[in-house]
Amino acid sequence: MSQKQQRKQLLVTTGATVTFTKLIELILHPTFLQLISSKLQYTHLVIQYGTSSDSQQLVEKLLSQIPQISNKKISFKPDGATTQTLTFPVTTTTTTKTSQTKSTSQQSTQSRLEIKCILFDTNLVANYTSKSHLVISHAGTGSILDTLRCPGVRLLVVINSKLLDNHQLDIAEAFANMGVLKFHVPFDDDIEKKIDWQGGKKVDDVERESFSDFLKLVEDVDDCEFKKIEPAKGSVIEDVILSECN
Template sequence: MSLPPKTALITVGATAPFPALISASLAPAFLSTLSSLGYTHLLIQHGLTPTNFGGTPSGQSLLSSLTNLSTTSPLKITAFDFTPNLSSEIATSDLIISHAGSGSILEALRHVKRLVVVPNEDLMDNHQKELAGELEAQGYLIEGRVDNLPEAIKKAERATFKHFPRSGSEVFGRIVEEELGFEAEG
């Protein structure tokens, strides 16, 4: 009897390229770890990351790397830039590995998914790291880094996550405001 397929989704969002996360998601150690955890499919939403960014482990283009990996990886790997319905991809995935954009995080939390959030430390003021760290401390997700993705997904597989409240937008907004240093009105 074979196990049901398991899907991991990587999303970098719609506004800023994140070649380091795409590169890390194509690294042999990461792919091997996913496979060893029973994952059969990997979806990569690469957004504005150029398909010829040279950030892959061997300096190949993204498309060239995917072509090579399709013959060597046990995972079925699919990449796309954008989809009008990322929510549907999140809903059907078992693990979400996301940049630390608030919209992507909130969408994954609404779907009650295993979530690893990787802050893009190339962005200014590092608010993504603060947000990811606070949400991990509260038990909603695992904060990862591009250099520790295999360990982060193993940790996510073992974790018991808190369910985000239905009225989570208000809670989430307060966390974001606190982490960005805004004073509460009132």
């Protein structure tokens, strides 16, 4: 890894108003941050967490639990923004071959991840989405379409099925079937059903497996080449997707 990392940005958007607790918890988990910084080489993480006071309190709590910044006082600007910088150790292995010998050496470096948390931005697409390599989004149709219309931006949708009768899973599946995104259903959206699927495993075990699945999916999407979404013909694409789901 070079001494100066090339800028690589990941945007997480949870929507404007509803506190998407599980998505925020997934993103601000130290293991996730280690993965995207050290292995996937992201240098910038932007989290749009929503305008509710509960969202800001959750972000503040989770930031304070990250080891690299646990001894700092988390402060927010009047517009609800806060920026924190983390560093993670990275070990690179280099193998040198000659005609007679082969030697291996390891070098320790550091990866730097800047985390910026914001309430909301009315120009989110221009300021953040279009400049990101990957977007992890709630399943709002507007947010999905905004991302899909940005060339070269990969999209992973996380379902918030605690929102009743909003067809999030149906919509995400329809888009996934088009080959333009992938989606993840977090563990705690339907605990009893997932435990039954897993053959009666303990809740903690199933939750760990679900988190591991999420991390693997992030790695997959980071390196995935999706199809381009086709423009709507004669009607808005939201109506097309909803009609496919019925």
